[in-house]
Amino acid sequence: MNELPQKTVSIQKVLGELEQSSLAEIRELATVAAAQDGNPPLSDQTLVALGSEDSGENVITLQAYSGEGTDAQLSGVIVAIDDPISQRWVVELVVHPDFRNHGIGRQLLEKLGEQLDLSQILTWAHGDHEAARKLAASVGLARVRELYRMRREGTDSLEETPLQRGLSLRTFRVGEDEAAWLEANAKSFADHPEQGSLTYADLDARMNENWFDPSGFFLAFDQDHQLIAFHWTKIHQATADQSRPMGEVYVVGVVPEAQGLGLGRALTTVGINYLLEQGVGSVLLYVDAENEAAVKLYRSLGFTLWSADIMYGPEPIN
Structure with missing residues (x-):
């Protein structure tokens, strides 16, 4: 045009x-x-x-x-x-x-x-x-980064994977879990510039948004009661052309020392099923295109590529 x-x-x-x-x-x-x-x-x-x-x-x-x-x-x-x-x-x-x-x-x-x-x-x-x-x-400016926007349609729930023995799962407690979550988030996303640098002020601002609901914020702990993984979900209200709201896999994180325990899949599944119980018609998520392991996991859970966000910046110097 x-x-x-x-x-x-x-x-x-x-x-x-x-x-x-x-x-x-x-x-x-x-x-x-x-x-x-x-x-x-x-x-x-x-x-x-x-x-x-x-x-x-x-x-x-x-x-x-x-x-x-x-x-x-x-x-x-x-x-x-x-x-x-x-x-x-x-x-x-x-x-x-x-x-x-x-x-x-x-x-x-x-x-x-x-x-x-x-x-x-x-x-x-x-x-x-x-x-x-x-x-x-x-x-x-040139394309320097691609962020996939993936979507899972329908209301079919997923089979949940039990946590390994000694691990426990509960939802976020406002006024109690902020410091532990910020520490776990920083560890989980040490190589992710936006997410890994979140501060208490950033977290507090998000908790004051209308969409925030601690009952959709899942935390996994080890036998020493240390926070080792989490899945924070989000619900977008239905627009005029939607019959149901849309859910989002907002943030899934696993601290480095807990990698390999299947927590990413387990918590993602728990969160998706929670969103479906709340009446969403579909679930979306964002993932870096270069994160092949995460993309493979999400495809196995029924997500397909919907669109992409593109970051433009100075042409990389070889």
């Missing part, structure tokens, strides 16, 4: 934490875009950062408004977060479906280019869209 003539927009810049009214606008835009595209355009970590009083100058938000005065509508958003692990700015961009093909995404990207060197950023495209490929190529 050819791009229509650009519309003049006003672009507002905010550093750090957003006012609640602005954050609510962005969440609503993201919800509308997700309903249109089938993919959430902004990650949970981005939404947490936008609402965090600790963000400071590490978060840049540019909001595009179309229209005049009180009729102006939020038509697009670009968010850049200074990531201390990759030592690059990580960027996400979303344009309201009603305002696409008018150059708003390009205007936001160009405006961000006045603040940052766009050739050195990392940016997520949630869904392998042609428009995202073109924007990335325009600033010299």
